[in-house]
Every structure is written in structure tokens, then in C-alpha cells.
Amino acid sequence: MTVTITDVVLRDGLQDENAVVSTDRKIAVADALVAAGVKHIEAASFVSPTRVPQMADADDVIARLPRTDPSVTYSALALNPRGVHRAAATGIDEIQVVTSASAGHSTANTGRNPDEALTGLAEALQKYPDRSFLGGVSTAFVCPFEGIIAPAVLVRVARAMAAMGVRRLGLADTLGTATTEQVLASVGAVRDALPDIELSLHLHNAHGQALGTVIAAHRHLGITHFDSAIGGYGGCPFAPGAHGNLATEELVAHLHAHDIDTGIDQQALGLAVGTVKLALAQARPLSAV
Known part of the structure; x- marks a missing residue:
């Protein structure tokens, strides 16, 4: 049994740090991930450098990503049509377009409600029929402004994303507070x-429940693709109370302990x-940018 992991530290991990990591250091992190056998890496996001200065060098990062292993796939995130066009x-190999299940988070994150955001993204994707797109739904289970997201609400947004022609749809517990039972119920409804x-x-991973949720989703729903970030870094600048990502090293160790292969070398990881820790130690404070 095999599970695929996308490491998101270069995007989701670094965007929530109070520092700006240099492009050179980001490429060193990418090199280290590839050396560890990570085959899917989310490398950057094409968002406003004013709102998220940690991602201001997205174009340079994409241009310099290591291409020594042709089996490695890189993705980048876009929240709006401008981001899609830039990406x-x-x-970049794959472009992940993201919207929110909740209106409150969508407005805070993109300045648009979910319907407006979905319409804009759908129109942008039509311009690039030869590109590979992934979909993502933030606050899929819990919103910091609206609380629990009903499965029917998530399904409606997921249908709209699927209609755009995305190849895979990622559902995000942005706060990290959703229970395993809630995740299973909502993911089951979407499936x-x-x-x-x-x-x-x-x-x-707010309460240490994420590892249990992974195993349950894999066993009961057949989910075989998960995102995580080495070091457990990350969060969301526009979701008050968001906790760090599930740590890739913890996820890999947990899966291997359950005889689930990832193809990733734990020592190299x-x-x-x-x-990553060295990169952050040498980063510029956000206040100095």
C-alpha cells in the first residue's frame, strides 16, 4: 500500500513565518526534499507581494527549481485570475487554484465571496486548456469566522471546482481543529x-489528531494523497487561530509504522x-522588508 505526500513547506510553511527566506535558501530546501525522495512539492504561490511578501520571489523560485529527477512534480498556488495568469x-508543472468553502474566509483571503472567486477562476482556467490544474478548498471543515462547515456547503463548492476540470481536489482543514469524524463525514459526502x-x-494539526485522521481517511475512504510540511511549519495569515501543518517527518514515520509506503527516506528527511530551520534562522525579519 502506497501513499503520496506533497510537501508544502516552501509555500504554506514559509508564508506564515514572520520572516522572508532568500531564494537561494528556498532552492536549498527544494534540493533537500528531492534528495529525501519527496516527489510532489508545492513550491510557491502567486499572490500579492504586498499582502504576502514571503512569496514575492515566486517567479525566481520556479525558474530555479532542481530538475535533476524527472519524476518530481512541482506545483504553485493561485487564488485569483491574476495569479493563474502569472503561474x-x-x-511550473501544476497550478493549484484555491477557493474557500466559507464566505468569511474567502473575503478575508481573496476579497471576494466564494461564488465570485469561483467564477473568476473558472474563466481564467479556460484560457489554458493545455495546463494541468489542481483544485483546493480552504476551510473545508471549519471556518474561523463561521464555525462548522456543513457537508452540503463543501459539496457545492467542490462541484464548482470539479466543473473547471481540475485533476485532483484537495480539501483543507485550515484551522487544524476538525475532528476525524467530521473530516470523514464531509470527505465521504464529496466522494x-x-x-x-x-x-x-x-x-x-491543532490537537494532535491529524495523524489519526490520515489513517482513518486512508482505511475508510481510500484517500492516498496527503499534504504536509517538514518541521510542521505553516498556517494561514488570513485565518485567525490557524495552526501549523502536519509535519512531513511525523506523517512519514506514522505511515511507515502502519506498513504504508511513501517512497521517502526518513533519515534524509x-x-x-x-x-528549513537554517533557512529561517538566516531569513530577514518581516519588519525589515
Whole structure:
């Protein structure tokens, strides 16, 4: 049994730190992840450098990503049509377009309600029929402004994302507070509504429940793709109370302990964690940017 992991530290991990990591250090992190056998890496996001200065060098990062292993796939995130156009102009392998299940988080994150955000993204994707797009739904289970998200609300947003032609749809516990039972119920509802769409999970980890949720989602729903970030870094600048990501090294160790293969070398992954810590230690404080 095999599970695929996308490491998101270069995007979700660094965007929530109170510092700006240099492009050179970001590439060193990418090199370390590739050396550890990580095959899917979320490398950057194409968002406003004013709102998220940690991602201001997205174009340079994409241009310099290590291409020594042709089996490694890099993705970048876009929240709006401008981000899609910027990403499509680069050599990124996959573009992940993201919207929120809740109106409160969507407005805080993108300045638009979910319907407006979905309409804009759908129109942008039509311009790039030859590009590979992934979909993502933030606050899929819990919103910091609206509380619990009903499965029917999530299904409606997921249907709209699927209609755009995304190849895989990731559902995010942005706060990290959703219970395993809630995640299973909501993901099950989406799977029943969209049986032909591959689903993945992006779990933050507030109460240490994320590892149990991974195993339960894998066993009961057949989910085989998960996001995580080495070091457990990350969060969301526009979701008050968001906790860090599930740590890749913890996820890999937990899966291997359950005889689930990831193809990732745990010892080399430990070196990658050290590379991230060094990068942050040498980063510029956000106040100095």
C-alpha cells in the first residue's frame, strides 16, 4: 500500500513565518526534499507581494527549481485570475487554484465571496486548456469566522471546482481543529457526489489528531494523497487561530509504522528539516522588508 505526500513547506510553511527566506535558501530546501525522495512539492504561490511578501520571489523560485529527477512534480498556488495568469507564464508543472468553502474566509483571503472567486477562476482556467490544474478548498471543515462547515456547503463548492476540470481536489482543514469524524463525514459526502474526482487532504494539526485522521481517511475512504510540511511549519495569515501543518517527518514515520509506503527516506528527511530551520534562522525579519 502506497501513499503520496506533497510537501508544502516552501509555500504554506514559509508564508506564515514572520520572516522572508532568500531564494537561494528556498532552492536549498527544494534540493533537500528531492534528495529525501519527496516527489510532489508545492513550491510557491502567486499572490500579492504586498499582502504576502514571503512569496514575492515566486517567479525566481520556479525558474530555479532542481530538475535533476524527472519524476518530481512541482506545483504553485493561485487564488485569483491574476495569479493563474502569472503561474501559467512560468514553467511550473501544476497550478493549484484555491477557493474557500466559507464566505468569511474567502473575503478575508481573496476579497471576494466564494461564488465570485469561483467564477473568476473558472474563466481564467479556460484560457489554458493545455495546463494541468489542481483544485483546493480552504476551510473545508471549519471556518474561523463561521464555525462548522456543513457537508452540503463543501459539496457545492467542490462541484464548482470539479466543473473547471481540475485533476485532483484537495480539501483543507485550515484551522487544524476538525475532528476525524467530521473530516470523514464531509470527505465521504464529496466522494459520493464526485466519484470520478481524486481527493486529497491538507491537514493542519491543532490537537494532535491529524495523524489519526490520515489513517482513518486512508482505511475508510481510500484517500492516498496527503499534504504536509517538514518541521510542521505553516498556517494561514488570513485565518485567525490557524495552526501549523502536519509535519512531513511525523506523517512519514506514522505511515511507515502502519506498513504504508511513501517512497521517502526518513533519515534524509531529517536533514531537510535542518535545512528549513537554517533557512529561517538566516531569513530577514518581516519588519525589515
